[in-house]
Amino acid sequence: MNLLESPKNETGESRVTKESQKNGEEEEMEDQEERKKKTSSYEGHNQSKAIRKRPLVRMNNTELGCPECVYVSLSCHAWMDHLRHIHSTTPRLAGLALLCKCGDESITSAHSEVCSISEITVIKKRDGPIRRFYDKKTTPQCVLCEMYPSCHSGYAQHLRKHHKSNLHDSGIYLICSCGFEVRNEPSAVAHLKKEKCDVRDFTLHKLDEK
Numbered sequence: 001m002n003l004l005e006s007p008k009n010e011t012g013e014s015r016v017t018k019e020s021q022k023n024g025e026e027e028e029m030e031d032q033e034e035r036k037k038k039t040s041s042y043e044g045h046n047q048s049k050a051i052r053k054r055p056l057v058r059m060n061n062t063e064l065g066c067p068e069c070v071y072v073s074l075s076c077h078a079w080m081d082h083l084r085h086i087h088s089t090t091p092r093l094a095g096l097a098l099l100c101k102c103g104d105e106s107i108t109s110a111h112s113e114v115c116s117i118s119e120i121t122v123i124k125k126r127d128g129p130i131r132r133f134y135d136k137k138t139t140p141q142c143v144l145c146e147m148y149p150s151c152h153s154g155y156a157q158h159l160r161k162h163h164k165s166n167l168h169d170s171g172i173y174l175i176c177s178c179g180f181e182v183r184n185e186p187s188a189v190a191h192l193k194k195e196k197c198d199v200r201d202f203t204l205h206k207l208d209e210k
Helices: 002-053 076-087 152-163 185-194
Strands: 096-100 120-124 172-176 202-206
Touching: 152 172, 152 185, 152 202
Parallel strands: none
Antiparallel strands: 096 120, 172 202
């Protein structure tokens, strides 16, 4: 009896094995299809995000020339990228500004993206050599540490945040390149927003100086 029943057992086991393999293959195929759907959905989402984030660059109605070489561009954005990547500077460091025919003066390309006139020219705001990113620090050193704040409002902010102090308590005041006297942080911030001068060009003075 054992010899006669053994083939049946083997046939039954092989049938179960084949069914298990088939079920496993079907589950694997379903998992692959599900992963493909998720991947395609994720890629489509990323593509749509990339398309939405792509900046719209408007062309200027006048050419913008580089002060250092023969490069010209109709795009304020491209012109500023050229200054940064080729000459290691910015309009602020170079003492330049973008003057639009509508009267707006700026050191960024934001205005060119919204102005309907967009007739912009490059103007010089100060004399002297063009500053570079790698130049030695030209702003005054902090009187309480070895830091070199990059602008007059940053100097006042540095004293408050890092030394719990202010210009008056430190016995100093700052004079912007335009002649404006910075006596406290609020006046520095207000001047920074109102005026278009080079706020990186300032000098430090003691309160007891005449």
